[in-house]
Amino acid sequence: MKLDPGPSPPPVKGFRFSGVHGGLKSRGRRDFALIVADKPAACAAVFTLNRQAAAPVVIARDHAGRGRAQAIMINSGNANAATGEKGMKFAEWSCRELASRLGIATELVVPCSTGIIGVQLERTPFARAISLGVDGLSRKGFAAAARAIMTSDAFPKWAHRKVVSESGTAMVAGMAKGAGMIHPNMATMLAFVLTDAPLATGAASSILRDAVASTFNRISVDGDTSTNDTVVLLASGQSAGEQIENEGTAGYADVCAAVREVMDDLARMVVRDGEGGTHVVDIVVAGAADADAADKVARAIGRSLLFKCAVAGADPNWGRIVCAIGNSEVDCDSDRISIDVDDVALVRGGTVVSDEAVRSARKTMRHEAWTLRVGLGDGAGSATVITCDLTEDYVRFNSAYSS
Amino acid sequence: MKLDPGPSPPPVKGFRFSGVHGGLKSRGRRDFALIVADKPAACAAVFTLNRQAAAPVVIARDHAGRGRAQAIMINSGNANAATGEKGMKFAEWSCRELASRLGIATELVVPCSTGIIGVQLERTPFARAISLGVDGLSRKGFAAAARAIMTSDAFPKWAHRKVVSESGTAMVAGMAKGAGMIHPNMATMLAFVLTDAPLATGAASSILRDAVASTFNRISVDGDTSTNDTVVLLASGQSAGEQIENEGTAGYADVCAAVREVMDDLARMVVRDGEGGTHVVDIVVAGAADADAADKVARAIGRSLLFKCAVAGADPNWGRIVCAIGNSEVDCDSDRISIDVDDVALVRGGTVVSDEAVRSARKTMRHEAWTLRVGLGDGAGSATVITCDLTEDYVRFNSAYSS
Numbered sequence: 001m002k003l004d005p006g007p008s009p010p011p012v013k014g015f016r017f018s019g020v021h022g023g024l025k026s027r028g029r030r031d032f033a034l035i036v037a038d039k040p041a042a043c044a045a046v047f048t049l050n051r052q053a054a055a056p057v058v059i060a061r062d063h064a065g066r067g068r069a070q071a072i073m074i075n076s077g078n079a080n081a082a083t084g085e086k087g088m089k090f091a092e093w094s095c096r097e098l099a100s101r102l103g104i105a106t107e108l109v110v111p112c113s114t115g116i117i118g119v120q121l122e123r124t125p126f127a128r129a130i131s132l133g134v135d136g137l138s139r140k141g142f143a144a145a146a147r148a149i150m151t152s153d154a155f156p157k158w159a160h161r162k163v164v165s166e167s168g169t170a171m172v173a174g175m176a177k178g179a180g181m182i183h184p185n186m187a188t189m190l191a192f193v194l195t196d197a198p199l200a201t202g203a204a205s206s207i208l209r210d211a212v213a214s215t216f217n218r219i220s221v222d223g224d225t226s227t228n229d230t231v232v233l234l235a236s237g238q239s240a241g242e243q244i245e246n247e248g249t250a251g252y253a254d255v256c257a258a259v260r261e262v263m264d265d266l267a268r269m270v271v272r273d274g275e276g277g278t279h280v281v282d283i284v285v286a287g288a289a290d291a292d293a294a295d296k297v298a299r300a301i302g303r304s305l306l307f308k309c310a311v312a313g314a315d316p317n318w319g320r321i322v323c324a325i326g327n328s329e330v331d332c333d334s335d336r337i338s339i340d341v342d343d344v345a346l347v348r349g350g351t352v353v354s355d356e357a358v359r360s361a362r363k364t365m366r367h368e369a370w371t372l373r374v375g376l377g378d379g380a381g382s383a384t385v386i387t388c389d390l391t392e393d394y395v396r397f398n399s400a401y402s403s
Numbered sequence: 404m405k406l407d408p409g410p411s412p413p414p415v416k417g418f419r420f421s422g423v424h425g426g427l428k429s430r431g432r433r434d435f436a437l438i439v440a441d442k443p444a445a446c447a448a449v450f451t452l453n454r455q456a457a458a459p460v461v462i463a464r465d466h467a468g469r470g471r472a473q474a475i476m477i478n479s480g481n482a483n484a485a486t487g488e489k490g491m492k493f494a495e496w497s498c499r500e501l502a503s504r505l506g507i508a509t510e511l512v513v514p515c516s517t518g519i520i521g522v523q524l525e526r527t528p529f530a531r532a533i534s535l536g537v538d539g540l541s542r543k544g545f546a547a548a549a550r551a552i553m554t555s556d557a558f559p560k561w562a563h564r565k566v567v568s569e570s571g572t573a574m575v576a577g578m579a580k581g582a583g584m585i586h587p588n589m590a591t592m593l594a595f596v597l598t599d600a601p602l603a604t605g606a607a608s609s610i611l612r613d614a615v616a617s618t619f620n621r622i623s624v625d626g627d628t629s630t631n632d633t634v635v636l637l638a639s640g641q642s643a644g645e646q647i648e649n650e651g652t653a654g655y656a657d658v659c660a661a662v663r664e665v666m667d668d669l670a671r672m673v674v675r676d677g678e679g680g681t682h683v684v685d686i687v688v689a690g691a692a693d694a695d696a697a698d699k700v701a702r703a704i705g706r707s708l709l710f711k712c713a714v715a716g717a718d719p720n721w722g723r724i725v726c727a728i729g730n731s732e733v734d735c736d737s738d739r740i741s742i743d744v745d746d747v748a749l750v751r752g753g754t755v756v757s758d759e760a761v762r763s764a765r766k767t768m769r770h771e772a773w774t775l776r777v778g779l780g781d782g783a784g785s786a787t788v789i790t791c792d793l794t795e796d797y798v799r800f801n802s803a804y805s806s
Contacts, residue, residue, distance in 0.1 A: 305708075
């Protein structure tokens with residue numbers, strides 16, 4: 001399992017970064033990150049659907065929802081979730097504090113927290129973190145920031161794409177944190193994607209929604225949605241070219257594709273992060289009555305503990321897949337089900353093809369990454385979900401993790 | 404963990420039983436059971452909601468739906484699920500075969516299968532099993548039948564209650580199979596409850612629905628609903644007393660309570676069956692806006708892998724419980740949440756009570772069985788779900804299980 005994001009992205013015009021140890025975590029580990037734009041940037045964001053959203057999420061939803069932002073402030077080690085009115089006041093204070101240090105409006109700060117739930121943050125170390133973070137801002141601070149947002153992550157996650165057009169070159173670079181199957185209690189998924197492309201807020205918003213739908217919203221780990229999940233896209237507009245207003249503007253498609261690719265890289269790194277022995281599976285369902293039915297079937301398979309255990313054991317247990325399909329609430333004729341493991345045809349017409357096919361599938365399932373293709377023979381709807389296996393280590397780590 | 408159902412139930416008037424080795428399983432293990440009434444009995448049944456219901460489920464739904472049945476035929480070792488048209492023809496044939504041996508109508512046979520999915524049954528050993536089963540029928544065969552329906556179960560499951568009324572005594576006895584967290588691929592949940600109380604079909608049906616709603620439908624193991632789950636209630640009417648037509652008839656409430664208690668015992672045995680080290684937790688949610696909201700919250704907690712891991716590790720990680728509540732799609736004010744572990748007040752007003760409370764809760768969570776009480780402070784709705792922990796053994800067994 002590749003646990004290395006490669007070299008960190010080149011600078012993105014108009015942004016500075018820092019990642020420092022402010023004292024929220026022990027042993028000098030980085031725990032505070034800043035992403036600051038030179039001027040207010042076009043901003044779009046999506047947040048957790050968990051009803052017990054953390055205090056910073058409530059504020060970030062308000063601030064980011066205004067369409068412009070200049071600073072993303074992230075602390076790791078404490079989620080500021082389930083902290084009540086006191087936690088909300090803390091998050092508000094922290095935004096004011098950073099805004100005053102940067103000389104910008106409080107509403108231009110998007111706050112994010114990740115870490116333990118139910119514990120209050122303290123102002124003294126946090127104020128020190130803000131101070132160190134502001135002092136440390138640099139064009140080259142991307143990697144330091146990406147490291148500072150980590151909690152149980154085994155490796156920092158970043159990706160970038162260059163967008164070349166007639167009017168010049170734009171950069172899209174993103175960082176994320178979140179670990180597949182280990183410590184998901186602290187594994188809030190955070191992702192920040194920055195570009196110097198001249199996106200209007202409307203374009204940033206539609207690009208973000210499009211890209212998230214096919215990337216972060218397609219990964220399924222353990223079904224527990226965190227109280228703090230946040231994805232933010234900021235566009236500084238410092239690269240050359242005309243402002244990209246909407247889907248109809250030249251350049252929109254290229255920037256959208258680049259953002260989607262960066263998010264796809266990041267989402268896969270989140271699934272991959274866990275244990276060296278885990279497997280990543282793309283579950284591709286086709287032939288459903290419509291896309292919604294395909295999505296339901298893919299998610300039912302990706303959510304089945306029995307399927308996830310079979311993946312861990314490289315066991316081509318197709319009965320569990322059929323059982324999971326039956327739990328999806330989608331009606332389909334079992335006689336038409338086909339199942340492929342990469343290029344191995346395992347099931348045709350609802351029946352296993354041969355013992356040889358089972359042996360080949362078992363061999364393929366030992367690979368770190370493979371694709372499960374399920375055909376329902378019912379229509380043209382298709383959907384993909386990316387998941388990983390359920391390992392003994394997941395249970396061991398999450399049983400041992402002390403509250 | 405108590406893995407012993409105690410002495411087997413006394414006879415239930417009007418029923419004979421057998422449990423034999425017919426050759427479907429290896430090494431001489433019992434794999435075929437019969438429950439046969441002397442005459443057609445009032446019958447009510449509920450079945451899996453899995454859309455890929457097995458062939459015997461399709462037939463049993465039809466036969467039991469007619470309101471009278473005389474024989475329940477169960478084989479273990481093969482679920483006859485995902486077996487297409489051929490599997491359906493097999494199930495039909497097996498009912499005809501047993502009916503002809505017993506000299507009854509085919510529609511009076513309720514067939515059930517449990518075991519591996521996707522493999523065809525063979526007629527020769529099955530015909531032998533039927534023959535041996537019919538020959539072995541006895542008033543005292545209850546325990547043999549209860550053993551023959553086991554697959555990965557660590558112990559046979561049975562329970563009984565005597566109903567004493569003015570008109571005499573009736574017996575309610577039930578058997579079940581199904582194992583909590585181990586091999587749930589083979590852990591179809593089957594339960595058969597027999598009574599000699601003089602229930603009309605309508606009364607049997609409403610008693611079954613009432614009892615299942617508060618017992619089998621309240622256990623949550625791993626979220627995978629089997630293709631074969633079946634619960635059947637048969638009433639021979641051989642005990643003394645007036646026919647019980649409906650809820651208004653004298654005796655209805657007593658029989659209903661007895662059936663519910665028997666099913667509650669059986670359901671708890673299913674949750675308990677797994678590994679010696681597992682824990683059983685009653686999740687009681689109160690103070691919800693209504694019963695439906697309480698149910699959603701209780702199920703969200705019972706389904707959370709993170710909570711289940713915390714139970715395995717005896718970790719009073721209340722943040723995970725709050726996070727699970729947030730994933731239930733029920734809005735509630737986190738400042739009003741209270742959490743108790745047995746008699747330990749862990750959280751009040753959304754905040755942990757004290758370090759001492761955490762220590763006490765940790766101690767209590769080491770017990771084999773304990774109750775989690777969650778208060779939402781929002782209304783009078785309450786609900787209970789019974790669940791068990793997620794252990795490394797679950798993953799180990801389900802990864803190793805060969806398809």
